[in-house]
Amino acid sequence: MKFLNSIFLLTAVAVNSVRGEVKYFEKCINDGDFAITFDDGPNLETSNKVLDILDEFDVKATFFVNGKNCVDVRNNKEAQDIIKREYNSGHVVASHTYTHPSGGITGLSDDELYDELTKVNELLDELIGVKPSFFRPPLGEYSESNLKIIEKCGIKANILWNLDSEDWDSSYNATQQYIDGLEGKDPYTHSFIALNHDIQKVTANKNLRIIIPYIKNLGYNLVTMDVCTGIPAYQNGKTVPSKPKVNDDKPNNDPNKDFVYENPQYLSVNNNTNNSETNGTTNDPNGNAKGTGIDSTNSVNSNLNNNSSDANTLKSSLMFTTAIMSLITYLLL
Numbered sequence: 631m632k633f634l635n636s637i638f639l640l641t642a643v644a645v646n647s648v649r650g651e652v653k654y655f656e657k658c659i660n661d662g663d664f665a666i667t668f669d670d671g672p673n674l675e676t677s678n679k680v681l682d683i684l685d686e687f688d689v690k691a692t693f694f695v696n697g698k699n700c701v702d703v704r705n706n707k708e709a710q711d712i713i714k715r716e717y718n719s720g721h722v723v724a725s726h727t728y729t730h731p732s733g734g735i736t737g738l739s740d741d742e743l744y745d746e747l748t749k750v751n752e753l754l755d756e757l758i759g760v761k762p763s764f765f766r767p768p769l770g771e772y773s774e775s776n777l778k779i780i781e782k783c784g785i786k787a788n789i790l791w792n793l794d795s796e797d798w799d800s801s802y803n804a805t806q807q808y809i810d811g812l813e814g815k816d817p818y819t820h821s822f823i824a825l826n827h828d829i830q831k832v833t834a835n836k837n838l839r840i841i842i843p844y845i846k847n848l849g850y851n852l853v854t855m856d857v858c859t860g861i862p863a864y865q866n867g868k869t870v871p872s873k874p875k876v877n878d879d880k881p882n883n884d885p886n887k888d889f890v891y892e893n894p895q896y897l898s899v900n901n902n903t904n905n906s907e908t909n910g911t912t913n914d915p916n917g918n919a920k921g922t923g924i925d926s927t928n929s930v931n932s933n934l935n936n937n938s939s940d941a942n943t944l945k946s947s948l949m950f951t952t953a954i955m956s957l958i959t960y961l962l963l
Contacts, residue, residue, distance in 0.1 A: 652781045656790040658821035658858035664850035665858040666691040666842075667791070668828035669726055669766060672712035673700045676834035681715055683834075687842045690719075692855040693828065694726035694766040694789070697753045700829055710757055717758040722854040722863045724764035725750045725785065734769035740779050747783035751865075760864035764789050764855050784865040789855060791825040795841075797833045804837045808844065817849040823858065 658665055671677045671693060684691055693716050696703075703709040717723050727735065728749040735743055751761040763786040770790050772780070780788065793811040796802035808824070815822075826833050845852065856863040 652777050652785060653787040653859070653861070654790065655787055655823065655859050656792045657823055658853065659860055661819055661821050662817040662849065662851050663821045663853045663858055664817075664845055665823045665853055665855055666826065666845075667694060667766070667789070667823060667855070668692070668826050668833075669694045670699055670730060671695055671828040672703065672709045672716075673829035674706075674708055674712075676831060677712045677828045678715070679834035680828040680838060681712075681719065681721075683838045683842070684721070685719065689842055689852050690721050690854045691852075692722040692724055692764070692789075692858075694724045694764070695750070695754075696726050696730045697728040697750050699726075699730040703757075704753060713754070713757050717760070720854075722764070722856055723754060723758065723760070724762045724766065724789070724855060724863075725754075726766050727768055728753075730768050732768075734771045735767050735776055736771050736773045738776075740775065743776060743779045744783065747780065747785070751783060760866060763787065763861055763863055763865055764859075766790070786861050786865075787859055789823065789859075791823045793822045793824040795824065795826045795833065795837065797830040797837060798827055804832055805840055808841045812845075812848060817851075821858075822850070823855075 666689065668680065668691060672695060693713075695713060695716075698704070701709045703713065713723060725747060727746040729746065731738060731746070735746070738746065747765070755761050761784055763784070765780060765785040765787070766789045767776070772788060793808065795804040795807050797804040804826075811822070811824075826838070828834065842852070854863070855861075
């Protein structure tokens with residue numbers, strides 16, 4: 631009987647450990663890589679300004695888009711053109727849910743989450759012919775049950791971050807967040823995924839123009855999410871299109887020049903009090919989160935090993951489970 635109980639226990643463990651292969655990343659897999667990412671767009675006022683700056687500095691980024699957040703993309707040609715421009719310019723287009731639920735996805739039913747993700751997949755497939763491999767959950771939170779639906783929708787990786795600009799919150803200095811987050815870090819031993827929002831004016835009008843040359847001067851290699859993670863950007867294996875270079879001239883990459891003449895938020899390099907990692911998660915009206923959201927009780931992120939991007943791959947063998955079940959059946963007969 632003890633043996634039989636052990637078999638049942640082993641089977642339960644095996645069944646519970648049969649999870650998907652959705653991976654978790656809060657930094658790039660290769661030291662020196664730096665992925666600039668944007669959430670919540672497209673936005674008719676600011677997204678094209680962000681794209682203009684990225685073009686100016688010849689930088690490729692990753693956009694986690696919504697279908698109906700700032701604008702109803704399906705019924706707005708200008709918004710559709712922004713997403714097409716992002717893709718055709720060589721940026722990676724990824725999923726951030728269709729409507730950006732204000733409470734995140736942990737409170738959604740399986741059917742509701744499936745609807746949020748499939749709608750984004752279908753919309754992007756119609757507009758640019760691809761379905762995204764990358765997903766960023768609003769607020770940076772997701773549960774164990776969410777993972778099953780995320781995988782069912784073809785997502786290969788949940789993308790979080792280890793540098794938060796806090797650009798949506800006027801009480802934070804977005805530029806200072808980069809200064810604080812990169813202080814004491816070395817591109818030979820560190821990599822980053824930075825969270826920004828292409829719907830925020832401070833990012834589109836000022837901050838992005840400052841932090842790009844600053845990051846480059848520190849020696850980091852600015853990359854898209856597929857390079858950052860080593861995972862293809864799209865479910866159908868389609869590669870990111872490359873935009874031909876028209877001008878090889880590089881901008882002046884001296885960060886001190888921009889700090890002197892373009893200081894959008896009264897930059898104070900000695901102010902280390904507003905680092906987002908020391909704050910809890912607080913939602914703004916757009917559903918963005920203050921802080922990383924990694925410590926949330928609704929999140930599985932606290933169980934993740936931050937030293938390995940694949941540490942949270944929940945994977946086991948179905949063949950093993952089938953064999954155990956067969957053995958139980960045989961013993962009961």
